[in-house]
Amino acid sequence: MSTYSLSDGLASGAPRISRAPLLAAWVKESGAGVAASAAWIAFGLSCLWWEDVGDWSRTHSLGIAAFVIAAITLFGTVGADYLGSAGRALRQRAPWLVALGVFLTLWEVATAKFAWLPLPFFPPPQAIIEVYTDDLPKLLDSVFASVRLQLGGYLIGATIGFLTGVSIGWSRAVGYWVHPVLRFIGPLPATAWLPIAFFTFPSSWSASTFLIALATGFPVTVLTWSGVASVSNAYYDVARTLGAKPSFLVLKVAIPAALPHVFVGLFMGLGSSFAVLVVAEMIGVKAGLGWYLQWAQGWAAYANMYAALIVMSLLCSGAITLLFAIRDRLLVWQKGTVKW
Amino acid sequence: MVAAALAEAITHPAAGAALDIDNVNHAFDIDGAELPVLSDVSISVEPGEFVALLGPSGCGKSTLLRLVAGLDKPKAGTLREDESRIRSPQPSRVVVFQDPTLFPWRSVWDNVALGLEAQGILKSQRQRVDAALDLVGLSAFRNAYPHQLSGGMAQRVALARALVNDPKILILDEPLGKLDSLTRITMQAELVALWQRKGFTTLLVTHDAEEALVLANRVIVFSERPARVKADIRVDRPYPRHRGDPYLADLRRQILGLLGLDATW
Ligand SMILES: Nc1ncnc2c1ncn2[C@@H]1O[C@H](COP(=O)(O)OP(=O)(O)OP(=O)(O)O)[C@@H](O)[C@H]1O
Numbered sequence: 001m002s003t004y005s006l007s008d009g010l011a012s013g014a015p016r017i018s019r020a021p022l023l024a025a026w027v028k029e030s031g032a033g034v035a036a037s038a039a040w041i042a043f044g045l046s047c048l049w050w051e052d053v054g055d056w057s058r059t060h061s062l063g064i065a066a067f068v069i070a071a072i073t074l075f076g077t078v079g080a081d082y083l084g085s086a087g088r089a090l091r092q093r094a095p096w097l098v099a100l101g102v103f104l105t106l107w108e109v110a111t112a113k114f115a116w117l118p119l120p121f122f123p124p125p126q127a128i129i130e131v132y133t134d135d136l137p138k139l140l141d142s143v144f145a146s147v148r149l150q151l152g153g154y155l156i157g158a159t160i161g162f163l164t165g166v167s168i169g170w171s172r173a174v175g176y177w178v179h180p181v182l183r184f185i186g187p188l189p190a191t192a193w194l195p196i197a198f199f200t201f202p203s204s205w206s207a208s209t210f211l212i213a214l215a216t217g218f219p220v221t222v223l224t225w226s227g228v229a230s231v232s233n234a235y236y237d238v239a240r241t242l243g244a245k246p247s248f249l250v251l252k253v254a255i256p257a258a259l260p261h262v263f264v265g266l267f268m269g270l271g272s273s274f275a276v277l278v279v280a281e282m283i284g285v286k287a288g289l290g291w292y293l294q295w296a297q298g299w300a301a302y303a304n305m306y307a308a309l310i311v312m313s314l315l316c317s318g319a320i321t322l323l324f325a326i327r328d329r330l331l332v333w334q335k336g337t338v339k340w
Numbered sequence: 341m342v343a344a345a346l347a348e349a350i351t352h353p354a355a356g357a358a359l360d361i362d363n364v365n366h367a368f369d370i371d372g373a374e375l376p377v378l379s380d381v382s383i384s385v386e387p388g389e390f391v392a393l394l395g396p397s398g399c400g401k402s403t404l405l406r407l408v409a410g411l412d413k414p415k416a417g418t419l420r421e422d423e424s425r426i427r428s429p430q431p432s433r434v435v436v437f438q439d440p441t442l443f444p445w446r447s448v449w450d451n452v453a454l455g456l457e458a459q460g461i462l463k464s465q466r467q468r469v470d471a472a473l474d475l476v477g478l479s480a481f482r483n484a485y486p487h488q489l490s491g492g493m494a495q496r497v498a499l500a501r502a503l504v505n506d507p508k509i510l511i512l513d514e515p516l517g518k519l520d521s522l523t524r525i526t527m528q529a530e531l532v533a534l535w536q537r538k539g540f541t542t543l544l545v546t547h548d549a550e551e552a553l554v555l556a557n558r559v560i561v562f563s564e565r566p567a568r569v570k571a572d573i574r575v576d577r578p579y580p581r582h583r584g585d586p587y588l589a590d591l592r593r594q595i596l597g598l599l600g601l602d603a604t605w
């Protein structure tokens with residue numbers, strides 16, 4: 001009897017005691033989401049409240065879109081428990097959504113509404129949205145041109161760099177001949193070849209492919225080489241006593257052991273080839289995002305430039321994400337790899 | 341039991357090969373100076389013998405094993421496996437190194453499969469890999485990567501990787517050194533059982549006189565570097581042997597004396 005009433009009392013007492021912590025927990029879980037929603041409402045209001053100082057056609061739509069995002073954020077975070085992994089992801093990113101909403105509000109007010117920032121150089125968000133809606137075909141053409149050029153040059157450079165690196169690391173004779181050439185030509189920035197390349201190659205497209213391949217190839221070669229050279233002899237000893245032939249030693253020992261290095265080279269090559277791509281497009285190839293930037297500058301179309309920059313950054317980041325995903329797939333056996 | 345499974349999986353059990361180490365001298369160059377490591381080492385091993393090599397640390401035991409494996413060439417002298425000169429590594433002589441040196445990019449199963457894959461016979465002989473993993477008790481870890489194993493487990497994988505090749509001469513460089521005492525005793529028993537069943541010639545480096553006496557028919561004691569054969573002791577005792585056997589205790593005292601440890605015994 002006494003035990004029964006004791007547990008009874010505990011059970012009914014529990015919610016009363018934990019009401020305040022419950023509220024605190026709710027604020028902790030959903031507070032950021034509510035704040036994010038508020039920030040985006042502020043952004044929407046900032047679009048619609050004042051008149052624009054310039055002539056932009058997407059202001060109204062942008063304001064509505066901000067309200068929609070605010071609503072999604074609010075219901076998403078409050079109801080996150082029913083939304084599974086999407087809800088959790090939203091909650092985790094809520095602080096970023098707050099920051100983004102605040103930033104966009106300030107940007108909107110500082111440009112479109114009061115022009116605190118000098119106008120043609122600092123376009124408001126709606127101007128950039130306008131580029132994406134009205135200049136989409138040209139932008140997409142540029143994206144395709146850039147991706148095609150980059151992909152071709154990068155794949156060629158990475159393949160040649162990898163093969164060269166393995167050969168130098170493996171064969172003394174190849175090393176004797178290739179190493180001095182590599183030392184002489186490798187450190188030269190690929191862009192230094194630009195004027196010559198555009199002369200000597202039949203088309204500016206092939207010249208740019210060559211330059212991107214060159215920029216990619218050097219780091220890939222050096223790191224593949226150092227990877228192969230640093231493979232412990234103990235691995236070769238084991239394989240040899242088990243009956244491995246030279247081809248097995250290269251393909252199944254040297255290359256897998258060197259792969260972590262190779263990926264560092266691929267990563268560095270990606271970075272330097274982006275730089276070459278943009279310069280090559282600005283100077284020689286009359287297509288691609290680099291050229292789009294150049295063209296926009298010629299017309300003083302600053303909104304187009306920002307729009308192209310954002311796309312470019314998404315593409316570069318996407319390429320690196322892809323590379324890291326491939327690496328994680330191939331190097332599952334490594335512990336403690338860096339997440340991109 | 342599991343050893344039987346392995347024996348069954350292997351269709352043509354290989355008998356042991358004779359090993360002839362004849363007047364071998366070896367030295368390393370360290371900074372221009374010559375470091376003599378083996379001095380006139382002659383050992384003649386009968387097919388199917390189990391020979392334990394004991395000696396002070398750094399005297400040259402691992403070096404001798406590398407010569408037997410064919411990984412290095414001696415400065416002078418010859419080594420023969422069944423009358424044919426040892427010039428290069430052969431899968432008939434498999435080494436379990438002091439370090440397990442598993443390939444970190446291969447799963448446990450793929451590590452054990454290495455020899456068969458290198459010889460191009462893996463496709464038809466996959467069951468041998470499974471049997472070898474069974475033998476060392478690591479079937480449950482077939483998909484694990486080496487960094488997920490303990491030191492002792494890694495050493496067992498290295499042992500399985502050697503055994504799967506059905507060697508004529510099994511060369512073991514302190515393969516049980518890293519195991520806990522319980523696993524160690526089990527593995528010793530498994531090793532003897534396997535050796536008796538298969539009849540391969542075994543060369544075992546160990547720093548443990550007791551282990552040498554429980555396992556081997558012959559114990560060779562080396563001197564300090566450069567290693568010379570200091571004593572060649574027959575152990576005429578039937579298997580399975582017992583650690584408490586007074587005959588073995590007597591030999592152990594004798595061996596420790598040769599190694600300069602009589603005071604502590
Ligand atoms: N590749 C090498 N280059 C130069 N010196 C070496 C090389 N390998 C071994 N040595 C030297 O040869 C000697 C014998 O080495 P070894 O590895 O054969 O000893 P060990 O008897 O196996 O010792 P331990 O029981 O400690 O494993 C050591 O003094 C070592 O410094």
Ligand SMILES: [Mg+2]
Pocket residue numbers: 401402403438513
């Ligand atoms: Mg050693």
